[in-house]
Amino acid sequence: MLTIWGRINSHNVKKVVWLAEELGVPYDRRDMGGAFGMDDAYRALNPNALIPTIEEDGFVLWESHSILRYLAATHGGERWFPSDPKARALAERWMDWHFDWAEAIRPIFFQLVRTPPEQRDTALIARSAAQAARLSALIDAQLGREAWLSGKDIGIGDIPVATYAHSWFQLPVERPSRPHLERWYAALRERAAFRDTVMIPLT
Incomplete structure (x- = not known):
């Protein structure tokens, strides 16, 4: 166990x-x-x-x-976990890249979910949202080339990015249209494991 x-x-x-x-x-x-x-x-x-x-x-x-x-x-x-090191590396790079994505979204999350309204830093929220929006273009571009960040199938490269993507789509901030990212997120929502573990109320 x-x-x-x-x-x-x-x-x-x-x-x-x-x-x-x-x-x-x-x-x-x-x-x-x-x-x-x-x-x-x-x-x-x-x-x-x-x-x-x-x-x-x-x-x-x-x-x-x-x-x-x-x-x-x-x-x-x-x-x-592909045995081909190149295939594995192409997926794992998104695990490492995800830290930039998380770093942009985390201040928005803490400000809008865990900070009382009267104590929120609106300038920080705006800066972080703008940075997250810029980074979302990189995800969108990759997903325009492949169905998943890990390649033709979902893999471990998708998991860290997707966990923060759910927060990005739930937080009440302005988001630019990213059709490939939105298609990917819709596909994630079809997966029971994603719905049950990631799509829970933000607290």
């Missing part, structure tokens, strides 16, 4: 739970972090005191993207 520690309203935890669902891996998710706090036992597993962390058959691993690669390699087969 796979154990996943982390609160489900964390973007990084959503990534891991979503992939476990896609792969059909049985898991036990345990709330940790945020309002749930962290006990000494958890800090012993993850000295960074961050989420998520997993444990499977005595193997403990933290860092969400390392966990995604591990799950894809051990449970996903060629479909999720």
Whole structure:
């Protein structure tokens, strides 16, 4: 049994739970972090005191993207973790690129979801929304060439970007039209694992 520690309203935890669902891996998710706090036992597993962390058959691993690669390699087969290093790298680059996307969206999320209205920094929201809009053009261009960021099928390259894309589409900011990005997001919404783990209320 796979154990996943982390609160489900964390973007990084959503990534891991979503992939476990896609792969059909049985898991036990345990709330940790945020309002749930962290006990000494958890800090012993993850000295960074961050989420998520997993444990499977005595193997403990933290860092969400390392966990995604591990799950894809051990449970996903060629479909999720190609043996061809070039095919794998083309998908994994989007996992690394996603940090720019997340960095642009995160201030909007914290300002509009977790900050009282009277304390919001409207200039920060506007700057971040403009940056996220610029970056969304890069995703749109790639999706104009391929059905998925990972290639012809959904893969681990899509998961980190898609987790933040859901927030981008839910946050009340002005977004330019990106037809390929919107087509991809519609396809994601057809996937039960995405709906159940990522498409939850932003909190």
